Amino acid sequence: MEQLNSSDLKAILHSKRANVYYLEYCRVMQKDGRVLYLTEAKSENQYWNIPIANTTVIMLGTGTSITQAAMRMLASAGVLVGFCGGGGTPLFMGCEIEWITPQSEYRPTEYMQGWMQFWFDDQKRLEVAKQFQLARIEFIRKVWDKDRDLKAEGFYLDDLDVQNALDGFEKKIPNLNKVGDLLLAEATTTKQLYKIAATRTGSKDFSRNPEQGDLANDFLNHGNYLAYGLAATTLWVLGIPHGFAVMHGKTRRGALVFDIADLIKDAVVLPYAFISAKEKMSEQEFRSQVLQKFTEHRCLDFMFDQVKAVTMSLKYFK
Template sequence: MDDLSPSDLKVILHSKRANMYYLEYCRVMQKNGRVLYLTEAQKENLYYNIPIANTTVLLLGNGTSITQAAMRMLSQAGVLVGFCGGGGTPLHMATEVEWFTPQSEYRPTEYLQGWLKFWFDDTQRLAAAKTLQAARLTYLQKVWSKDREFKAEGIDLNHTSLQSAFATFEARTAKATSSGDLLMIEAQLTKVLYKTISNTTKHPDFSRQHQATDRANAFLNHGNYLAYGLAASCLWVLGIPHGFAVMHGKTRRGALVFDVADLIKDAIVLPWAFICAKEKATEQEFRQQVLQAFIDHKALDFMFNSVKAVALQELSPQQIEEQGL
């Protein structure tokens, strides 16, 4: 086990990996060729194995420490490690998770090269942003139309307000002339989604506040950072640096992570945050529900496919004209 090579640990494709872990009040270490975490009870110390070859992201919360040997093995397996605040919600100086990305000089090069072909052109970069926004809406409609638990909660994709919001979103996105326009259009859609889902789940007075402590807001923060972890993992595997955003600005740290995470946040995190808040679920119960939903709806697969499609396409002048640019 001590002689495992990085290739031995990456037999499971990142897009097919099942696990994200959040740990707190424990020590992560390497022992006998495995990565374990140690919890200290009053009468005994307990070791638990982390299946790193089937893990995408490891979040370390309050009261955690990690050894150099464990970090080496996590890096070999291509696991992203992030330090966060309690409950999985990073509030370090009100910034995003500080992701520690594994070092590898042998990641794919074609996706970064394809991304850079369009990224320096304002028109083509806007077209890529529109493509991601269209994919985001398509994914949301697909998830909400097939998820039985959403239907059981009364979340109706054919609700008049939703259909109107979707039509407006598509029309305005097609006519948008800047990333700022797209961000405003996105915010307007999300506002409608918040209102519809909050009313459906009996949260009529809900107000989105990142610093609020009510369950719905806390779960939204928590779930969003889980989505950021998946997005960061996707971009690391494809070799695309976080700075090459298409919507969230050229200077915002980690901006492309937010672009990619937006593909799944409204579809999965938003409804489950309100459902779990209504059921007075714990953070752990909410986290387990969201992670299972990521798996059920193949969220990581969808991220990979969407980013690959944008990176490898070459937008011709005719395509740009057809997209209203």
């Protein structure tokens, strides 16, 4: 096998990378300049290559280990690593609360500096939170209008209950004067979307409870953590620490990850969690479908665009 050096890797912009990995019962290692994971079979051990130059996040689940050499190569390629439980939740350990991040001091500084220009002003921080929520609504409209698989399951943008949920939230946003009020309106809208998804998929008596243990709740947990991985990647690449949240509160160090993940969660994770539960998919099948939709709808691109637009927009800094 030809020896590769990290310097030989072709750089792919994080916003264009396609892969998020969840691994379990394997050993991640470096071999001949490549990062591989080893699975143990009855008759033989099998090696599988991880294309790190096209990967954003690796989540290490039950029964995994990783070598120092593999971590060094992942860091050189800008891949975030998180240790988690079975099915991708919960996250157990990370430097930036959610993730072990590559130690690079050569990331851009202008986005962090732009973020700081508004963040200490309560009113400006609220305006940014409102902008993110408006962007979230527009992304739901875009995805649900475009996605043929969602339409096949009865998710139509022009249905009255969908319009009422999105339009009602959109009209409330300009008149809200506190982050707490915005959080309450957001939670109400998400509950409406849960009801819509449950109705379309015949999931009777659904209630959102991360500890419930039913398939829909489990898939929502799992899909949300995949979205958190994309959000953490976005913030790391742009050099913005996770503690500078605009909506989920300044008391939680990782809260900005939740703010950014919210941009895409309802558009993609929410409907497909219910659809996958209805079809009794395995975790692996659900994960593959959600990651495919993240790529199809360019979710990571959208996150980068929204964060960069806020940090570079002069209207917040007057």
